[in-house]
Amino acid sequence: MKIVVDGMGGDHAPHEIVKGCLEAVKEYGIRITLTGDSTKLEQELKNLNAPLESFEIIHTSEVITMDDPPVKAIKRKTDSSMVKGLEMIRGNFSSVLISAGNTGALLAGGLLKVGRIKGIDRPALTSLLPFRKSNTLLLDMGANTECKPENLAQFAMMGSVYMESVVGKKNPTVGLLNIGTEETKGSELYKAAYQIMKGMQHINFVGNVEARDVPEGVVDILVCDGFTGNIVLKYTEGLAYSLFGMLKDVMMKNTVSKVAALILKPSLREFKNGMDYTEVGGAPLLGINGGVIKAHGSSNAAAMKNAIRQGMLYLENGVLERIQNAVTATVEDKL
Amino acid sequence: MKIVVDGMGGDHAPHEIVKGCLEAVKEYGIRITLTGDSTKLEQELKNLNAPLESFEIIHTSEVITMDDPPVKAIKRKTDSSMVKGLEMIRGNFSSVLISAGNTGALLAGGLLKVGRIKGIDRPALTSLLPFRKSNTLLLDMGANTECKPENLAQFAMMGSVYMESVVGKKNPTVGLLNIGTEETKGSELYKAAYQIMKGMQHINFVGNVEARDVPEGVVDILVCDGFTGNIVLKYTEGLAYSLFGMLKDVMMKNTVSKVAALILKPSLREFKNGMDYTEVGGAPLLGINGGVIKAHGSSNAAAMKNAIRQGMLYLENGVLERIQNAVTATVEDKL
Numbered sequence: 001m002k003i004v005v006d007g008m009g010g011d012h013a014p015h016e017i018v019k020g021c022l023e024a025v026k027e028y029g030i031r032i033t034l035t036g037d038s039t040k041l042e043q044e045l046k047n048l049n050a051p052l053e054s055f056e057i058i059h060t061s062e063v064i065t066m067d068d069p070p071v072k073a074i075k076r077k078t079d080s081s082m083v084k085g086l087e088m089i090r091g092n093f094s095s096v097l098i099s100a101g102n103t104g105a106l107l108a109g110g111l112l113k114v115g116r117i118k119g120i121d122r123p124a125l126t127s128l129l130p131f132r133k134s135n136t137l138l139l140d141m142g143a144n145t146e147c148k149p150e151n152l153a154q155f156a157m158m159g160s161v162y163m164e165s166v167v168g169k170k171n172p173t174v175g176l177l178n179i180g181t182e183e184t185k186g187s188e189l190y191k192a193a194y195q196i197m198k199g200m201q202h203i204n205f206v207g208n209v210e211a212r213d214v215p216e217g218v219v220d221i222l223v224c225d226g227f228t229g230n231i232v233l234k235y236t237e238g239l240a241y242s243l244f245g246m247l248k249d250v251m252m253k254n255t256v257s258k259v260a261a262l263i264l265k266p267s268l269r270e271f272k273n274g275m276d277y278t279e280v281g282g283a284p285l286l287g288i289n290g291g292v293i294k295a296h297g298s299s300n301a302a303a304m305k306n307a308i309r310q311g312m313l314y315l316e317n318g319v320l321e322r323i324q325n326a327v328t329a330t331v332e333d334k335l
Numbered sequence: 336m337k338i339v340v341d342g343m344g345g346d347h348a349p350h351e352i353v354k355g356c357l358e359a360v361k362e363y364g365i366r367i368t369l370t371g372d373s374t375k376l377e378q379e380l381k382n383l384n385a386p387l388e389s390f391e392i393i394h395t396s397e398v399i400t401m402d403d404p405p406v407k408a409i410k411r412k413t414d415s416s417m418v419k420g421l422e423m424i425r426g427n428f429s430s431v432l433i434s435a436g437n438t439g440a441l442l443a444g445g446l447l448k449v450g451r452i453k454g455i456d457r458p459a460l461t462s463l464l465p466f467r468k469s470n471t472l473l474l475d476m477g478a479n480t481e482c483k484p485e486n487l488a489q490f491a492m493m494g495s496v497y498m499e500s501v502v503g504k505k506n507p508t509v510g511l512l513n514i515g516t517e518e519t520k521g522s523e524l525y526k527a528a529y530q531i532m533k534g535m536q537h538i539n540f541v542g543n544v545e546a547r548d549v550p551e552g553v554v555d556i557l558v559c560d561g562f563t564g565n566i567v568l569k570y571t572e573g574l575a576y577s578l579f580g581m582l583k584d585v586m587m588k589n590t591v592s593k594v595a596a597l598i599l600k601p602s603l604r605e606f607k608n609g610m611d612y613t614e615v616g617g618a619p620l621l622g623i624n625g626g627v628i629k630a631h632g633s634s635n636a637a638a639m640k641n642a643i644r645q646g647m648l649y650l651e652n653g654v655l656e657r658i659q660n661a662v663t664a665t666v667e668d669k670l
Contacts, residue, residue, distance in 0.1 A: 132581050179569075227514060230546070231566075234546035235546035235547065236570075238548060246467050247606055251602060264585075
């Protein structure tokens with residue numbers, strides 16, 4: 001098992017990244033390979049009194065920034081921490097890269113530097129949304145702005161593999177995000193995807209799901225195109241934040257409500273954390289020929305540790321082999 | 336000014352519909368035309384001691400139910416309260432129909448029975464979302480699952496007219512819902528729409544808006560295709576409901592938090608009402624040759640009264656003429 005971490009990716013790199021790695025090393029007894037500026041990374045490790053024998057540093061001279069144009073960055077910054085990380089995990093089913101860097105670049109790099117699993121047309125970026133009663137795996141959340149029906153069907157298959165093998169949900173239910181529950185609802189893309197998914201033997205397809213029912217956790221896996229998924233994901237974040245602000249306004253209205261709010265403070269903090277949809281570990285990029293976990297750009301040490309843990313589970317449960325096997329199986333489903 | 340109300344449309348028809356009409360009659364001193372089963376409607380009016388001289392009843396023998404297939408219902412149930420209502424307002428710019436009935440049927444009926452304003456390719460269903468700092472008009476929220484770039488540009492124009500003339504917002508800002516703020520972001524549809532909207536002289540286009548920023552009310556008008564808009568609208572409803580449930584869970588955890596929750600009850604009710612995105616009057620169907628306001632299917636009397644008020648403002652401010660004029664003006668914008 002090889003855990004590679006992009007030491008220079010993310011808003012708080014390298015400090016919080018290295019700190020998160022150290023926490024993961026201590027808690028899980030693993031060894032981590034860090035890519036990035038060796039002087040900076042070594043200094044961070046030294047400052048944290050990290051056990052140096054648990055770290056391998058691969059020096060790189062370039063950094064892909066959050067504002068770099070994705071494809072150009074991957075093609076030109078060949079000695080960047082992200083590109084080197086991607087090259088290290090390419091084709092190796094027992095290695096995983098965790099990066100909090102530029103999402104677009106990581107997606108482009110996944111395709112250009114690592115490549116797709118044979119039989120997968122389009123990789124998908126996924127996210128586990130923690131709803132009130134249960135979690136829902138959303139995919140694609142932004143890797144593909146334009147999709148074909150066959151892509152959505154493959155997302156359903158890959159999501160099922162991930163949800164079953166990493167999250168441990170047996171026979172997970174798959175829903176298609178749509179504007180109505182009837183199978184004739186939605187755009188041509190969604191109508192066609194429904195027909196393919198209905199015929200797939202290896203997934204537990206339960207039909208269309210209306211957006212209104214999504215937060216109740218009615219399905220384990222929610223499939224949509226990357227444009228819609230990205231909007232749902234970011235809207236969740238924005239709306240949760242805004243509603244918490246509205247709640248605060250209401251509570252700060254008068255002295256009595258302020259006192260009550262003070263009493264509720266610990267519970268409300270818990271509520272707020274429950275609404276923090278962005279920090280639930282990382283988002284795996286499914287369908288490429290190596291393990292890649294995208295951690296949130298604003299990841300702190302705790303978020304990085306969680307993303308690393310997710311990468312470990314990814315490898316321990318053989319997600320890549322399972323997707324490869326599932327592709328073979330779904331050939332029967334005429335995908 | 337002619338106010339027509341579909342007396343049989345909605346989950347709580349005819350009772351709550353008639354009750355809402357009576358409240359509107361009393362409050363605004365208007366006269367209302369009700370379409371539907373005259374026996375039932377007269378009985379409701381009698382039970383409510385309504386001033387019969389303020390009502391005109393147009394008897395119809397059929398009802399389009401919530402489950403009826405839209406186009407078929409409009410074509411076959413020609414003596415229904417909805418179809419008769421639509422026929423009454425067709426081409427008459429000083430009349431408006433308010434209906435809480437089957438949304439799909441009302442959209443189909445708007446096109447088939449009323450027709451489009453000359454120069455408008457696709458009508459749009461709109462909704463005013465009440466966010467924390469200000470309101471945002473969302474369109475299209477579901478009339479068009481497939482759109483062309485030109486449609487989105489026309490939505491921007493119609494939304495601007497509505498926001499300025501009915502809501503009273505001077506020079507309202509228009510944003511395009513997208514997965515990034517740069518003009519090269521999004522699907523081909525959104526990239527092309529951006530280019531058209533950028534060149535339009537008669538709207539205040541401010542560029543792409545990410546879903547994360549939408550609940551902060553960063554624009555007055557948010558334009559998107561009907562598939563995406565419908566998902567955003569219903570997701571807002573579902574997520575607000577779910578977050579309120581999570582908040583309740585947190586507050587009911589122990590005795591102390593229960594006491595504090597009790598103190599906050601009035602403020603929390605206000606918060607919950609603020610989150611009730613579905614009951615903010617009705618949703619105007621813009622771009623057809625007559626005024627049509629869609630009230631929520633579960634409308635009670637208060638919601639109906641609000642929707643009727645909205646219809647009045649629609650007429651008083653000459654929205655239909657203004658859209659017609661704006662179409663002419665935007666010919667210069669090469670739409």
